[in-house]
Amino acid sequence: MRKSIATVCLSGSLSEKIDAAAAAGFDGLEIFEPDLTGSPLSPEEIRDRVAELGLTIDLFQPFRDVETVSPRAFEDTLRRAEHKFALMRRLGVDLMLVCSSVSPDAPEDDAVTADQLRRLAERAQDHGVRIAYEALAWGRRVHTYDHAWRVVERADHPALGTCLDSFHIFSRGSDPAGIERIPGEKIFFLQLADAPALGMDVLQWSRHYRCFPGQGSFDVAALVRHAVRAGYTGPLSLEVFNDVFRQADAARTAVDAMRSLIALEEDAGLAVLPTPPAPTGFAFAELSAHDTGPLRALLGALGFARTGRHAHKPVELWEQGDARVLLNTSGADRREGPALAAIGLETPDPAASVRRAEALASPVLPRRRAADDVPLDAVAAPDGTALFFCRTGHDDHPDWRTDFRPLTAPAPAASPTGVTGIDHIALTQPWHHFDEASLFYRSVLGLETDPSLDVPDPYGLFRSRAVHRPGSGLRLALNVAPAPGDLEERPQHIALATDDIVATVRAARNAGAALLPIPANYHDDLASRHALDPELLATLRESGILYDRDEAGEFFHCYTATVGRVFFEIVQRTGGYGGYGAPNAPVRLAAQRTASGLHP
Ligand SMILES: O=C(O)c1ccc(O)c(O)c1
Numbered sequence: 187m188r189k190s191i192a193t194v195c196l197s198g199s200l201s202e203k204i205d206a207a208a209a210a211g212f213d214g215l216e217i218f219e220p221d222l223t224g225s226p227l228s229p230e231e232i233r234d235r236v237a238e239l240g241l242t243i244d245l246f247q248p249f250r251d252v253e254t255v256s257p258r259a260f261e262d263t264l265r266r267a268e269h270k271f272a273l274m275r276r277l278g279v280d281l282m283l284v285c286s287s288v289s290p291d292a293p294e295d296d297a298v299t300a301d302q303l304r305r306l307a308e309r310a311q312d313h314g315v316r317i318a319y320e321a322l323a324w325g326r327r328v329h330t331y332d333h334a335w336r337v338v339e340r341a342d343h344p345a346l347g348t349c350l351d352s353f354h355i356f357s358r359g360s361d362p363a364g365i366e367r368i369p370g371e372k373i374f375f376l377q378l379a380d381a382p383a384l385g386m387d388v389l390q391w392s393r394h395y396r397c398f399p400g401q402g403s404f405d406v407a408a409l410v411r412h413a414v415r416a417g418y419t420g421p422l423s424l425e426v427f428n429d430v431f432r433q434a435d436a437a438r439t440a441v442d443a444m445r446s447l448i449a450l451e452e453d454a455g456l457a458v459l460p461t462p463p464a465p466t467g468f469a470f471a472e473l474s475a476h477d478t479g480p481l482r483a484l485l486g487a488l489g490f491a492r493t494g495r496h497a498h499k500p501v502e503l504w505e506q507g508d509a510r511v512l513l514n515t516s517g518a519d520r521r522e523g524p525a526l527a528a529i530g531l532e533t534p535d536p537a538a539s540v541r542r543a544e545a546l547a548s549p550v551l552p553r554r555r556a557a558d559d560v561p562l563d564a565v566a567a568p569d570g571t572a573l574f575f576c577r578t579g580h581d582d583h584p585d586w587r588t589d590f591r592p593l594t595a596p597a598p599a600a601s602p603t604g605v606t607g608i609d610h611i612a613l614t615q616p617w618h619h620f621d622e623a624s625l626f627y628r629s630v631l632g633l634e635t636d637p638s639l640d641v642p643d644p645y646g647l648f649r650s651r652a653v654h655r656p657g658s659g660l661r662l663a664l665n666v667a668p669a670p671g672d673l674e675e676r677p678q679h680i681a682l683a684t685d686d687i688v689a690t691v692r693a694a695r696n697a698g699a700a701l702l703p704i705p706a707n708y709h710d711d712l713a714s715r716h717a718l719d720p721e722l723l724a725t726l727r728e729s730g731i732l733y734d735r736d737e738a739g740e741f742f743h744c745y746t747a748t749v750g751r752v753f754f755e756i757v758q759r760t761g762g763y764g765g766y767g768a769p770n771a772p773v774r775l776a777a778q779r780t781a782s783g784l785h786p
């Protein structure tokens with residue numbers, strides 16, 4: 187279906203919004219009137235610019251407070267409408283959105299409302315314009331889509347139809363199945379928005395917290411299916427009022443919006459995309475550092491052995507069990523400390539993963555490799571981390587490890603500490619791309635998203651959300667820094683799995699690994715939270731190990747000191763524990779602040 191976007195979704199001037207929508211591949215626009223009023227461009231210039239870019243203007247909006255008990259006020263509304271019809275002609279748009287009145291003067295009697303809408307539609311028709319009447323969820327009398335439709339049906343004018351908006355429908359708890367009772371040709375327009383489940387005033391919720399479909403909790407795809415079954419053939423148009431998107435880069439938001447609509451079409455059964463061969467685990471984590479000394483020392487103490495060196499690049503492979511860490515000195519900025527640059531994801535079909543990423547408007551990274559290197563494709567995640575699609579140790583696909591030459595003079599034999607693999611990787615997201623990241627991991631990689639959590643840090647509150655593949659070893663924790671400038675200071679981390687954390691910690695410590703000290707208050711509190719065996723509690727206290735449990739099992743974890751932006755976590759899961767120790771995150775954050783010397 188055609189894809190449109192309301193200018194209110196995007197940041198910047200009207201021309202910046204138009205350019206961003208065109209660059210992201212949209213077909214059409216809803217012009218939000220305040221964007222036009224503030225623009226230095228004339229309506230004709232806007233019309234021409236839009237046409238030059240191959241777009242159409244599908245809707246002019248909003249026209250407010252039409253229905254009224256005051257005949258004088260209604261005459262004034264007709265006069266106001268004449269101005270807008272003339273403006274719409276200059277813009278080259280023939281559909282105007284009228285939202286239900288929020289005024290105390292809105293009539294109780296549907297007959298009055300229907301009559302006034304019909305009279306407005308008659309005037310509109312004289313100008314070649316049609317009216318799409320939308321129920322605002324906070325409309326004074328008309329606040330549900332079925333009520334708006336009843337009024338439109340009663341007015342019975344060919345230039346009058348209804349506009350459905352998924353936010354208003356879901357936020358009022360209406361059942362979208364009733365859409366199928368509206369004749370498709372009377373659904374003049376379909377606006378789509380999602381939103382997180384928030385218990386708050388519906389107007390505030392709508393004006394500040396809408397998000398793109400797939401980023402919130404509404405079943406927007408189900409609503410689209412109902413509209414299509416009703417016979418709707420117009421555009422799928424995004425109308426998202428969101429405080430964060432209003433500040434973010436418009437070009438990037440437009441791509442996020444486009445990805446949302448493509449994924450929505452797939453969910454609604456309107457498009458077939460290459461299926462996501464969801465990743466099953468981690469092939470490697472790649473750290474970049476100008477000076478790899480501190481990381482080598484830490485990896486060595488954690489029991490990793492340096493096993494290979496890349497044939498053409500300054501990259502080392504370090505391994506323990508199935509945990510593989512690459513240390514890369516190319517391109518690392520001398521001023522910045524070590525950082526997590528890339529993740530290798532195990533996927534059953536790397537080429538299919540790339541095709542899916544491309545189908546979902548995700549940036550496939552240019553290959554930089556020598557002719558005889560194993561093909562390794564990557565996409566850029568929203569935070570800039572390169573995600574490589576790997577198939578390690580299978581005959582049906584080249585193995586990326588063959589690019590690494592075994593070391594002729596191996597590093598002194600490290601003693602393994604019992605690390606078996608990578609349990610999860612935690613990435614810090616730019617605060618204004620958090621919703622984009624959730625949608626990216628869900629749609630492009632086919633992962634499941636857990637609900638967002640708010641984690642208190644001594645200097646702010648940050649959001650955290652896990653994405654994972656159920657039943658596999660693939661788990662990512664996405665954290666968002668509390669303040670825009672805070673990202674560079676926020677560490678990322680690699681969590682290493684062990685079957686015996688006490689032994690692993692003891693061995694690592696003996697080998698010289700610096701671990702994060704945990705305040706005694708934490709273990710005192712732990713004793714009150716859980717009836718733990720005193721001997722176990724003493725061991726946890728002594729080793730600086732944190733503890734959590736859920737219905738399925740237990741979680742033991744501890745942290746190394748931070749090197750640059752990176753630290754390691756050592757984790758042991760028992761039973762089917764499915765979390766990440768979130769209740770302990772505030773203690774870890776405070777302990778890291780203490781260790782950094784910033785927080786006495
Ligand atoms: O918040 C509003 O006023 C508003 C305006 C136009 C719309 O289409 C809408 O859904 C909300």
Ligand SMILES: [Mg+2]
Nearest residue numbers: 320351377425
């Ligand atoms: Mg709307």
